[in-house]
Amino acid sequence: MSIQYAILGLLSWKPASGYELKKIIEDSPTMYWSGNNNQIYKALVQLLNEGLVANQIQHQESSPSKKIYSITNEGRSRLKEWVVSEPEIPEFKNAFLVQLAWAVQLSNEELHDLLLRYESMINTQLLYQQEKIKRGIASPKRNARELFIWDKISENLLSFYQNELAWVQGMREELNKRNSE
Amino acid sequence: MSIQYAILGLLSWKPASGYELKKIIEDSPTMYWSGNNNQIYKALVQLLNEGLVANQIQHQESSPSKKIYSITNEGRSRLKEWVVSEPEIPEFKNAFLVQLAWAVQLSNEELHDLLLRYESMINTQLLYQQEKIKRGIASPKRNARELFIWDKISENLLSFYQNELAWVQGMREELNKRNSE
DNA sequence: ACGAGCATGTAACGGGTTACATGATTGA
DNA sequence: TCAATCATGTAACCCGTTACATGCTCGT
CATH class of the missing domain: 1.10.10.10 (Winged helix-like DNA-binding domain superfamily/Winged helix DNA-binding domain)
Known part of the structure; x- marks a missing residue:
């Protein structure tokens, strides 16, 4: 597009x-x-x-x-x-996953640290997006329908980061469990 | 990267x-x-x-x-x-959201149809990724740790599409409710 | 005196895509 | 005979980014 x-x-x-x-x-x-x-x-x-x-x-x-x-x-x-034309599929390119792919060579500490850093970056990004949305100067609010649609758009963006957060937190927990066994 | x-x-x-x-x-x-x-x-x-x-x-x-x-x-x-270097934030570009932003002008039927088409594209994409992962010829499995990591990577990709699916389904439902009120 | 904001534009560059080019072999 | 697979490479092009260039005004 x-x-x-x-x-x-x-x-x-x-x-x-x-x-x-x-x-x-x-x-x-x-x-x-x-x-x-x-x-x-x-x-x-x-x-x-x-x-x-x-x-x-x-x-x-x-x-x-x-x-x-x-x-x-x-x-x-x-x-x-x-x-009304055919939607495009969203583009999701996560360089971190490529990085993680070769993280076997890391120690448990290094891996844990890497995950923590990613988590904090995502968290920052989430707050930043929320801030952008809250300010939301540039959004038309001509009727209830438009408001609803724009709300859903914001929700989509936030849910992306929340999903990412949940994933990395889950991974960290599983790692801890594995290491303590 | x-x-x-x-x-x-x-x-x-x-x-x-x-x-x-x-x-x-x-x-x-x-x-x-x-x-x-x-x-x-x-x-x-x-x-x-x-x-x-x-x-x-x-x-x-x-x-x-x-x-x-x-x-x-x-x-x-x-x-x-x-x-071990600083991870990048993932790149998420969703042209469909831009399209949706100007969908106020559509009738309820047209909007519903648009959402359905997006849903089916995401669904196709999800199945396609699952297929790719299942075949998974090109993935090293040198030890349990590497297996775990690669598993988590796949999980991340799938959760992205699942999250997107849940969002669009939720939006469709809300729209139906609004229209029947 | 200096930087930020308003306002329009251009230049250089890098990343990524499709398509083109060649040439041998193998299977339908 | 035609398409696909193996195997390497080049050309043209588009999209997007940063940085440069100009010039005026207003607030600190």
Whole structure:
């Protein structure tokens, strides 16, 4: 999936400049891109060329002028098409598992320590995501249905980290049991 | 994390040719790379230049000669270093959540259908991973500890899909309840 | 005086993917 | 005869990241 649909979605909510989109994407736990300029400004040009968005230059005194992008009717129908299209399978790449795969060579202490470090990283990440969600500036709340959907999206993200936490804690316990036997 | 460590890990288990590594990586649920030639042959050249692996050409009658790579002592100590190093946080990118974010515009039927399709894709993926694990040709079983670790790795992968399944099923149920109210 | 925020853009690079290229053998 | 398997490699391309570049304003 390309970032263009993410941008198209945001613009279907409200018009925005590249700079605003960048910040929204940066802060969004769901939209997993880093929010770098390169991608966003390029994507906007492409969307413009395809006629899916339009822009309007807004001059401002005492700050640089900005290009406000808004979605066109064509953009809306393209977005709808995409939303009902075949979902992609989620991408889950866990480098830690590859690391663990060759951890036989470690002592029990080293292995235990490695698991603890992973656990604490996941925990930090969980808190960070919760924080992002709680602040949740950039989320439309136009009706109860939208609220429900966005809630479920947050729940999904959190459950991912919780699942990971439960797994690593389980593994640590089993290891301890094995070692004390 | 680069694929070089994955390859180094495999070679710490047993020597192999690029072609064999390709197949192992393709079939491995944990090593998430596609297993394309470009990456593997390039990585092997780099590992060779760094002195972490060595190769030996094996001529065969009635099939092309192959280069058998094996890990060096330097490679082993580099691998150990990496294994005890700071883990990375897992990468979880779910395009479906971005799609869902703009699903307010859908009818209840369309939304329900979308969720069902996602559920069936996850389910397929879960079965596929289970199959891969069950076949599990490419997994070292040198001792009970290694078996335990590899078991836990498989468990992690499966729990990811199971968690995703539980989430989507929960969402479907809640939606039905809401609609019947 | 300096850094942060607003605002737009470009350059360089790395990782990863598909597809192409070659060539022998084996089984349907 | 056609496709698959063994075996190595290259080319073209896309996506995404960091870093660079510019310039104005506002608060400390």
